[in-house]
Amino acid sequence: MDSKERLLNSIKGLETDRLAWSPFLAYFWDYQPEDIKRKGMLEYYKSIDADPLFRGYCTLIKKTYKNCNISEKVSGGEKQVLYETPVGNLESRYTYTPEGNTWFLTKHPVKNDDDFKILTYINEDMTITPDFTKYEAGLNVMGEEALLVPIIGSEMKSSFQSLLEHWVGTEELIYSVYDYPETLNECLEAMKNKSKIAVEYAVQCGAESFIFWEDSSTGNISPAFFKEYIADEISMWADIFHDNGKYLIHHACGQLRGLIPEMVKTGIDVIESVSPPPTGDIYTYEAMEMLPENIGLIGGIEPTVLLNYNMDELNEYVMKIIQKTGKRRFILGNADSCPPGVDIEKFRMISRLVREI
Numbered sequence: 001m002d003s004k005e006r007l008l009n010s011i012k013g014l015e016t017d018r019l020a021w022s023p024f025l026a027y028f029w030d031y032q033p034e035d036i037k038r039k040g041m042l043e044y045y046k047s048i049d050a051d052p053l054f055r056g057y058c059t060l061i062k063k064t065y066k067n068c069n070i071s072e073k074v075s076g077g078e079k080q081v082l083y084e085t086p087v088g089n090l091e092s093r094y095t096y097t098p099e100g101n102t103w104f105l106t107k108h109p110v111k112n113d114d115d116f117k118i119l120t121y122i123n124e125d126m127t128i129t130p131d132f133t134k135y136e137a138g139l140n141v142m143g144e145e146a147l148l149v150p151i152i153g154s155e156m157k158s159s160f161q162s163l164l165e166h167w168v169g170t171e172e173l174i175y176s177v178y179d180y181p182e183t184l185n186e187c188l189e190a191m192k193n194k195s196k197i198a199v200e201y202a203v204q205c206g207a208e209s210f211i212f213w214e215d216s217s218t219g220n221i222s223p224a225f226f227k228e229y230i231a232d233e234i235s236m237w238a239d240i241f242h243d244n245g246k247y248l249i250h251h252a253c254g255q256l257r258g259l260i261p262e263m264v265k266t267g268i269d270v271i272e273s274v275s276p277p278p279t280g281d282i283y284t285y286e287a288m289e290m291l292p293e294n295i296g297l298i299g300g301i302e303p304t305v306l307l308n309y310n311m312d313e314l315n316e317y318v319m320k321i322i323q324k325t326g327k328r329r330f331i332l333g334n335a336d337s338c339p340p341g342v343d344i345e346k347f348r349m350i351s352r353l354v355r356e357i
Contacts, residue, residue, distance in 0.1 A: 001016065001017040001018075002144055002145075003020075003051035003052055003145065003146065003147070004144050004145065004146060004147045005144075006018070006020045006051055007020050007022065007051050007053050007147040007331065008147060008208060008209070010296065010329060010330065010331045011208075011209050011247050011249070011269065011270055011296060011329075011331075012247065012269075013293070013294065013296060013329040018354055018355060018357070019322060019326075019330065019331075019332055019354045019357065020051050020053075020330075020331040020332065020354075021050050021051055021331070021332040021333065021350060021351060021354045022045070022050050022051045022052065022053035022298075022331060022332075022333050023048075023050060023306075023333055023334050023338055023347055023350075024055060024273065024299075024333050024334055024335075024336060024337060024338055025041060025044070025338055026055075026336070026337040026338065027100070027101070027337040027338060027339070027340060028337070028338035028339065028340050028342060029041060029044075030101045030340070031101075031340035032044075041054070042141075042142055042145060042146055045146070046145075047344075048344060048347035048348050048351055049348060049351035049352075049355075050347060050350075050351050051147075051331075052142070052145060052146035052147065053146070053147050053149065053298075053331065053333075054138070054146055054147065054148045054149060055149055055211055055249075055251070055272065056149065056150070056151045056156075056211055056213060056251075057134075057135065057138060057148040057149055057150055057151075058134040058135050058138065058148075058150055058151065059131075059134075059150065059151050059156070060130060060131060060132055060135060060150050060151075060152065060198070060201060060202045060205050061128050061129065061130060061131055061154065061198050061201055061202075062128070062129050062130075062131045063126050063127070063128055063154065064126070064127045064129070065122070065125050065126055065127070066125055066127070067085060067086055067125050068083060068084065068085045068121070068122050068125045068126075069083075069084045069085075070082070070083055070084075071084070077095055077096040077097075077098075078093065078094070078095060078096075079093070079094040079095075079096070079103060080092070080093055080094075081093075081094070081109075083109065083118070083122060085118055085121050085122060085125070086121075087117065087118055087121045088114060088115075088117075088118045089118070090109035090110065090115060090118055090119065090122075091107065091109055092105065092107060092108065092109045092166075093105075093106050093107035094106060105165075105166065108166070108167060108168055108169040108172065109167060110163070110167045110168045110172070111168075111172065112180075113179070113180040113183050116176070116180065116183045116184055116186075116187045117183060117186075117187075119167060119187050119190075120183075120186055120187045120190045123154075123187070123190040123191050123193070123194055124190050126154070126194055128154060128194060128197045128198055128201065129201075130201040130202075130204060130205075132204075132205050132206075135148060135150055135205055135206075135207065136206075139206065147209070148207060149207065149209050149210060149211045149249065150202065150205060150207050150210055150211070151210070151211055151212065151213065152198060152199050152202045152210045152211070152212050152237065152248075153195045153198050153199060153212050153237070154191070154194040154195045154197070154198040155191065155195065156212060156213045157212050157213050157214045157215065158195075158212070158214060158229075158230045158233045158234060159188050159191035159192050159195060159233060160188060160221075160225070160229035160230050160233075161214055161215065161216075161221065161230060162191070163187075163188075163191075164220060164221065165215065165220075170220055177225075188229065192233050192236075195233060195237070196236060196237075196240075199236075199237045199240050199241070200240060203240060203241060203244040203246060207246070208245075208246055208247060209246065209247040209248075209249055209269075209270075210241065210246065210247070210248055210249065211248075211249040211250075211251055211272065212234075212237070212248075212249075212250065212251060213251050214230075214234075214250055214251055214252055215251065215252070215253055215254065216250065216251075216252035216253075216254065216256065216259055216263065217252065217253065217254020217255045217256065217259070217280075218254070218255045218256075218257070218258045218259055218281075219254045219255050220254070221259070222258075223258050223259055223261070223262050226259055226262050226263075227262050231262055231265060231266050234248075234250070234266040234267075234268065235265075235266045235267050238266055238267030238268055238269075239267065242267065247269040247270065248267075248268050248269050248270075249268070249269065249270040249271075249272050249298070250263060250266075250268040250270065250271050250272065251272045251273055252271050252272065252273060252274070253273040253275065253279065253280070253335065253336035254275075254279070254280055254281075255280055255281040255282075256271070256274065256280060256281065256282050256287065257281045257282045257286075260282075260287060260290045260291065261290070264290075264291060264292065264295060268295065269294070269295060269296065270295065270296040270297065270298060270329075271287070271291075271295065271296075271297055271298070271299075272297075272298040272299060273298065273299045273333075273335045273336040274287050274297050274298070274299035274300060274335060275299055275300075275302055275303070275335030275336060276300075276302050276335075277302070278302070278304065279302055279303055279304070279335055279336060280302075280335060283300075283321075283324075284297050284299065284300040284321060284324075284325050284330065285321070285324035285325050288325060288328065288330075293328075293329070295329070296328075296329030296330060296331070297325075297329070297330050297331075298330070298331040298333055299331075299332075299333050299334070299335040299336075300321045300325065300330075300332055300333065300335065301317070301318065301321065301332070301333065301334045301335060301350075302334075302335060303334050303335060303336060303337065303338060303339055304339070305317055306334050306338065306339065306342050306346060307339040307341055307342050311345070311346065311349060314346055314349065314350075315349060315353065318332075318350055318353055319353065322353065322354070322357055332350070332354060
């Protein structure tokens with residue numbers, strides 16, 4: 001069984017020849033030497049003898065606007081993103097952190113009722129068209145050697161979660177739920193309409209499985225809010241994919257114990273980046289006890305453990321995960337991003353373990 005078949009069978013809940021294992025190389029990859037990066041991530045996966053799973057390989061749409069102009073201005077370590085529309089302007093600000101090679105959002109653009117109306121206008125002004133160029137190019141290069149999993153949706157996550165992370169912020173969004181519920185709901189409907197269009201285009205792509213970066217966690221969303229504002233949109237996506245014989249992966253990289261009962265009801269096929277403390281709050285084998293047989297898991301290895309444990313400690317830790325989870329619709333991996341300092345020999349050791357059991 002090749003890696004692509006093994007990964008797909010794990011996602012679908014079909015038989016595999018062994019446990020699939022694929023580390024999530026986000027962040028880690030940015031800090032690799034240039035000669036390694038030039039060879040590409042597929043060659044790196046081969047060098048550690050892991051199954052190449054490209055989570056969120058690419059988007060599948062282009063967004064254009066008739067009357068909204070979006071511009072960026074970068075000065076030093078500061079970036080401004082300006083949204084100019086006939087009904088008003090919105091502004092985001094970001095600060096660059098070299099240590100994390102990341103732009104951190106320092107100013108959310110939506111602050112009040114009028115700003116929500118501007119965001120509604122931006123979404124209604126948006127035109128979405130399919131663009132499978134990058135996916136097809138990757139498929140031509142990697143063929144059957146890797147599983148490419150594109151990102152779906154107009155926001156790459158649910159509309160409410162996007163408001164929380166990118167547009168409004170946690171505190172202001174909670175106030176908005178109670179201060180301007182009608183305006184908020186109108187905005188959400190405009191965003192959901194675009195996400196539906198994006199997903200309807202996605203199913204036309206040749207990929208069999210798709211992911212969205214929901215970042216679900218009770219650290220930023222309550223089960224009640226998930227149920228009221230998020231679940232119906234994910235259920236809509238799941239129905240579209242299932243009607244077309246395809247699979248939906250929910251990236252959830254935080255505290256999931258309180259959310260899993262509601263996540264199950266949405267119809268997703270896999271929860272990705274399941275982690276124990278300190279990143280999350282549940283072990284994979286505990287999550288499996290809460291899940292029906294038709295929902296799989298990806299993850300299990302806490303990122304700080306992968307970085308800080310010595311080889312013997314990591315061997316024992318991973319063996320415990322393997323023994324308690326087995327091959328039941330499960331792909332072993334580090335939960336969410338990988339710390340840059342992880343020794344390549346740790347990856348190779350885990351690759352040997354999954355082949356020896």
